[in-house]
Amino acid sequence: MRVMITGGTGLIGRGLADSLTADNHEVIVLSRSTKYVKGLPDGARAEQWDARTAAGWGHLADGADVIVNLAGASIGGENTLSILFRRWTNRNKKRILQSRLDAGRAVMQAIEAARQKPRVLIQASAIGYYGVLHDGPVTEDSPHGHDFQARVPWDWEMSTSQAEVLGVRRVVIRSGLVMSRKAAILSMVMLPFKFFAGGRLGSGRQWFPWIHVDDEIGAIRFLIDRPDARGAFNLAAPGAITNGQLARLLGRILRRPSFFPVPAFALRLLLGEKATLVLDSVQIAPKRLLDMDYTFKFPEAEPAFRDVLK
Numbered sequence: 001m002r003v004m005i006t007g008g009t010g011l012i013g014r015g016l017a018d019s020l021t022a023d024n025h026e027v028i029v030l031s032r033s034t035k036y037v038k039g040l041p042d043g044a045r046a047e048q049w050d051a052r053t054a055a056g057w058g059h060l061a062d063g064a065d066v067i068v069n070l071a072g073a074s075i076g077g078e079n080t081l082s083i084l085f086r087r088w089t090n091r092n093k094k095r096i097l098q099s100r101l102d103a104g105r106a107v108m109q110a111i112e113a114a115r116q117k118p119r120v121l122i123q124a125s126a127i128g129y130y131g132v133l134h135d136g137p138v139t140e141d142s143p144h145g146h147d148f149q150a151r152v153p154w155d156w157e158m159s160t161s162q163a164e165v166l167g168v169r170r171v172v173i174r175s176g177l178v179m180s181r182k183a184a185i186l187s188m189v190m191l192p193f194k195f196f197a198g199g200r201l202g203s204g205r206q207w208f209p210w211i212h213v214d215d216e217i218g219a220i221r222f223l224i225d226r227p228d229a230r231g232a233f234n235l236a237a238p239g240a241i242t243n244g245q246l247a248r249l250l251g252r253i254l255r256r257p258s259f260f261p262v263p264a265f266a267l268r269l270l271l272g273e274k275a276t277l278v279l280d281s282v283q284i285a286p287k288r289l290l291d292m293d294y295t296f297k298f299p300e301a302e303p304a305f306r307d308v309l310k
Contacts, residue, residue, distance in 0.1 A: 002026045003224075004060060006049070006103055007070030007124070009037055011182055012175075015217045016068065017044045028060055030071070052102040054109035061110035061118060066224055068122040069160060071103035072096070075128065075152055076277055080187045087272045088148065097152055104159020111163055120224055121163045125174045127209050127236060129153040132280035137240075139287040140174070140232045149276065157232075169230055171223045176209035176236035176284055178216045179308050186308065189246070193256045202264035204244025207281040209236045212298035212308065222294050229292065236284040239300035243278070249302055253309055 003020055005013045008029030017027045021043035030049040031037050037046040049057045051071055061067060073096045077083035086092060104123075111117055130138045131145015144154050153174065163170045177185050192198045211219075216235055223229045241249070251258025267275045286294075298304035 001065045002028070002063070003066040003068060004028045004030065004064050004118075005068045005070060006030045006051070006107065007072065008046075008068075010070060011178060011180055011213065012124075012216055012220075013068075013070050015180075015213055016220060017041060019217050019221060020044075028064075030057060049106065051099070051106065053106050054113065058106075058110035058113050061107075062114040063116045064114075064118050066120045066122065067107060067111070067118050068124075068220065069103060069107050070124045072100035072124070072156060074184075075126070075149060076274070077184060079184050080191065083184060083188050084270065088274045093148060097155060100152065100156040101159050104156065107160055108162060111166055111168060117166060117168055119169060121160060121168050121170045122220060122224065123157060123160045123163075123170060123172045125153040125157050125172050125232070127174050127176050127234065127282070127284050128277075129157070129174050130282050130284075132276065132282060134282045136283065137285035138234075138282045139285050140234055141287075147276070148273070169227070171229050172232040173220060173223070173235050174232055174284075175216060176211045176234075178213050179210050179304060180213035181308055183213070190250065190254075192260065192262070193250055193254050193258070196257055197260045198247060198251055198254075198256055198258045199260035199262065200244040200247045200258075201262050201267060202243070202279045204242060204247065204261070206243050206279060207283045208241055208243050208246045209281065209284040210241070210301065210304070211235050211237050212304040214297050218297060219289060219294060222289075222292075226292065231288075233288045234284050234286045235289070236286050237296060237299055237301070237304065238286055238290065239304075240283050240285075241301045243281075246301070249305060253302075253306055 027044035034046040128149035131150040
């Protein structure tokens with residue numbers, strides 16, 4: 001099987017490339033700077049793209065089995081510093097959204113031009129799609145939100161919606177916060193604990209929709225292999241926890257204090273509008289994955305975070 005991955009140098013893309021090549025699949029990682037792509041596994045190679053068009057790489061989609069479109073600037077930030085200090089200015093909002101629209105347009109150009117079209121397109125999205133105005137667990141049938149963090153995944157999904165018209169099976173993965181030692185969000189969450197000042201953020205009652213990186217990769221591969229998988233899937237662990245529960249759990253694992261709360265007003269002063277990412281949330285249910293009998297390796301939070309932090 002030949003799999004093309006846009007955004008393949010990120011956390012999910014590299015993990016997916018490692019998993020696929022371990023099973024002797026061919027992987028092509030698209031990168032804007034191939035000379036800086038290091039450490040790809042045997043069986044994977046990097047190809048240049050501009051993340052806006054199919055120029056120079058589109059022919060590779062002809063005969064490919066799968067395209068996984070993960071490309072797009074991070075809505076929260078690529079590292080701890082950008083998470084904390086890069087606000088959602090109008091310029092940054094435009095950059096975030098446009099990066100996803102451009103990548104989707106490039107993928108569609110390649111699919112349209114391919115004589116032998118891919119069997120499957122995996123389109124990345126995020127649980128921000130649902131906004132923050134829901135009561136109770138949110139499933140794939142729940143309506144989308146209308147704020148900025150909902151608009152971005154909505155437009156990201158729509159950027160490749162025409163693939164289905166061309167006969168390509170399309171799966172949309174609405175991912176929660178992917179937990180890995182390399183994840184920027186985990187570094188930010190752990191930062192206060194390193195200074196013995198860990199605790200809940202705001203009220204602590206907001207949900208923390210997480211998924212272990214092994215299950216993120218496992219679910220993507222599961223959905224690639226299931227010919228009956230179409231449409232949207234929530235990629236979040238069934239063992240939902242709140243921010244306050246997470247703080248207590250991290251304190252227990254790290255053996256650090258977890259009773260120093262960060263007031264909501266302080267986070268709003270620091271992050272501006274972006275504070276909604278940590279102060280507001282919904283409880284995500286992976287209903288369709290469970291209905292299709294996907295077995296989570298880490299369904300509950302404590303074993304997952306102990307594994308990530310070991």
